[in-house]
Amino acid sequence: MQHLKLKKCLGSALLGAGLLAGGISQAETPLRVVGNFSGNKIHVEQIERPFFEQLQTSMGVPVVYNTMDAIGVNAADALRMLRSGSFDIMSVQIGMASRDDPFFEGIDLAGVSADLESQRKAVDAFRDKMDERLQQRFNAKLLTLWPFGAQVLFCNGDIHSVDDLKGKKVRVFTPSMSRLVEGLGATPVTLQFSEVYLALQRGVADCGVTAPSAGNSGKWPEVTKVLLPLPLSYSVQGHLMNLDRWKQLSPEQQAKLQAQFRTMDDSMWDLASVNNQDAIQCSTGQGECKQHTAYSMREVPIDAQNRQRVVELTNQVVLPAWATSCSRNYKECKTVWNETVGQATGFAIQ
Incomplete structure (x- = not known):
């Protein structure tokens, strides 16, 4: 019922997109769209692909949609591809793309x-x-900003708390995540999602970090035994548009197009909550399993002590290192973060 609701919501909102046709349809070239990884089936097949198919129909403009892995795009290159105009719209994994700007x-x-x-x-x-x-820096317009969900650990080994990660090789995908697992005594291993299954199977990595739904859809429970559902981060994604293409639209058209993407944004947030809870239940064989494959992983209970250990390391090794890196190219970085994210979450970079 939840996914039917999401589809209905998207469909209803996009009926108005035809009002934009007078602007974008005048462009002779199609909108070149790079979506998420095909392994994230629910995000791609239930929300993202239908969204762009409807966009093509209602706006009367060709849309060439491909998933990122289908055309061999490296997620870390997304911002540079948008800046150069290689694609018009891209689904961007913010943490991976941040190598071009730590901010x-x-x-x-x-x-x-x-x-x-x-x-x-x-x-x-x-x-x-x-x-x-x-x-300012990448000639790109932000259209959506949403999370895959809590990034948790799929592991092998005798693990009962975050401290048991000491000595383990852990797949990560952002710089701050690397610092956090290093603080726990583990060795970070940077791999793209498509590489992780074999890495876990062959012992190249002992653990992998991803959202519960992505891990289940990627069949990670086939090659891991323990689920540690402690959120390390949230794999925030964004749909970004090349700014030159965006500026071809009138202010009215921009506002209407942005409204369509806001609907997708809301749907992705809803999915992050409902979908990942189902994935945890399915992966661990607990409760009703609706949308994912059932497995029998052992779930490690997360208590206040585990969370406090993460908070301590965040203050000690994550925030100071990030602020130093970010401030090299953007001197207001720390101030902006403290006034936005810091204020919203109760953290402060000294």
């Missing part, structure tokens, strides 16, 4: 948000500043 990782620093509600407050506080900097 963007400020929306999803490891250990900052304790839950999804806290993360949404952080995103809402940071959104305008992020859009401003994307336009």
Whole structure:
């Protein structure tokens, strides 16, 4: 019922997109769209692909949609591809793309948000500043900003708390996540999502960090035994548009197009909550399993001591290192973060 509701919501909102046809349809070239990874089936097949198919129909403009892995795009290259105009719209994994500007990782620093509600407050506080900097530095317009969900650990080994990660090789995908797992005594291993299954199977990595739904859909429970559902971050994603293409639209058309993407944004936030809870139940064989494959992983209970350990490391090793890196190219970085994300989550960089 939840996914039917999401589809209905998207469909209803997009009926008005035809009003934009007078602007975008005049462009002879199609909108070249790079979506998320195909392994994230629910996000891609139930929300993202239908959204762009409807956009093509209602707006009368060709849309060439491909998932990121289908055309061999490296997620870390997304911002440069948008700036150069290689694509018009891209689904961007913010943490991976932040190698080009550490400021963007400020929306999803490891250990900052304790839950999804806290993360949404952080995103809402940071959104305008992020859009401003994307336009200035990467010729890109921010259209959506949403999380895959809590990034948790799928592991092998005798693990009963975060301290048992000591000595383990842990797949991560952002700089701050690397610092956090290093603080726990583990060795970070940077891998793209498509590489993780074999890495876990062959022992190249002992643990992998991803959202419960992504891990289940990627069949990680086939090659791991323990689920540690402690949120390290939230894998915040964004749909970004090349600014030159955006500026071809009138202000009225821009506002209407942005409204359509806001609907997708809301649907992705809803999915992050409902979908991942189902994935945890399915992966651990607990409760009703609706949307995912059933497995029998052992779930490690997360107590206040585990969370406090993460908070300590966030203050000690994550925030200071990020602030130093970010401030090299953006001297107001720390001040902006404290006034936005920091204020929303109760953290402060000294």
